[in-house]
Amino acid sequence: MVSIRIFKNMMMRDTTQLWSLMASVTFVWAIFKQWFPEELGTHIENYFRKLGSYFYPYITIVFHEYQPYEFQRSIAYTAIEQYLGANSSNRAKRLKANVIRDGKSVDLSIDDYEDVTDEFQGIKIWWSSRKKIPQQQALFARDDNEKRYYTLTCHRNHRDIITNVYLHHVLDEGKMILIKSRQRKLYTNGNKTSWSHIVFEHPSTFDTLAMDPEKKKDILNDLMTFVKSKDYYKKIGKSWKRGYLLYGPPGTGKSSMIAAMANFLNYDIYDLELTSVNDNTDLKKLLIGTSSKSIIVIEDIDCSLDLTGQRNNKKGEKIRAEKNPDPKKDKKKEKKESEVTLSGLLNFIDGLWSACGSERLIVFTTNHAEKLDPALIRRGRMDKHIEMSYCCYETFKVLAKNYLDLESHELFPSISKLLGETNMTPADVAENLMPKSAEEDAESCLKDLIKALENAKEKARLKAVEENAIDGVPSESGDEHPEDTTDTVESGDSSDEDSSQEDG
Ligand SMILES: Nc1ncnc2c1ncn2[C@@H]1O[C@H](COP(=O)(O)OP(=O)(O)OP(=O)(O)O)[C@@H](O)[C@H]1O
């Protein structure tokens, strides 16, 4: 330990001495250079450079905070700042603190003029944090004009490993730390061509999401494989993106699943409201403006986009009809607004989408997968189709655990039976499981649910009787299996067979 410290001090002292010697030689040479013919001057300079590199076996790489003509902070500088903050905070003597996440955590980085060492595969690396202060800075001026930079110094024998391996390691790790510590954002296209955002703090996670455990595991595996597959996508010549189609009746957890995905991957969400986008050009502008590590969501795709290429804006129409009773005006507006087409969206997914940015998920949701054009949801565009279905017993067990802290109860078998006989969405089951007053205990919540399931079953039965009567089919009242829609219970496949599929 002591010997390492002595060596380090020697190294740093030698480095400093050699630097000052080199600086003096450079200065003297700058004075004398003008007296030599140009060609001879270049020869002498090259000779000195070789001689210098013989005596000074170190190389230094500089990372500036701002690159010339760039207004954004350099990504490399920011990543190094994070890396050094995380890896040297117990070795550096002075650190800068930045409070993030509404004061809940502190982000550390090494202070100006601080030197720290790092070790990589047995190689020693010296990092320094420096800044250049403009010569004429007002006494109390802010430090906006100060030019900060990091220098990395290492032995020239290790040049290849440092530049090809170590720097990648530093940048990747720095970026990972940055992603973990940053506040995630939910972007919406309030303006026609730009995004506005708020902090994304949806509490949904894969733990709180109730669905068949096998399906959940499959989705988690798919997401984990995706995030680790940068090199694989490159190898197969595909852009690093993946499309998900979430389909199922309202209240089955499609939006909750998107929030859980974002929380799991630490991604931002871009919630794209197609009905407020003017045309394909604006759509492109918006999509190009998205950043990597994000999920681009288009909810209710069947309501936002008509498959003939014209939009069928149900929500928009309703609002317009209320606001603007003049049908002519309405038509005009409709014409103006109906310029985002299916082909525009497909072109984007296939063309620009593939060419710009990476590490993005695009998620479509719909209540009616059968209405969607097969071209839109074919593999390659929507790679994974996930059905969110009615509450089955497995789903109920997750909800009971989350809402009531119950893993088993004598009423569970009755609930399991009823769930097999009628369709109820997880949203409705969750609502029934939630205590409505401080006095209500877990058992009374389960009883509420049983009552609601029995009501739903009865409603479905009556509806079936009614429909059969209209069709002229005599029906036996009582024990037929209810399969049709009621007010609170949606029709559909209540089977919990895994319908999510994955491309090869
Ligand atoms: N699978 C689920 N797991 C846990 N909670 C759920 C689930 N499905 C629904 N919920 C509850 O119901 C509420 C509504 O669910 P969500 O908005 O995710 O449904 P959706 O499928 O997106 O519906 P829609 O098609 O109407 O948009 C959620 O806030 C959540 O509390």
Ligand SMILES: [Mg+2]
């Ligand atoms: Mg939804």
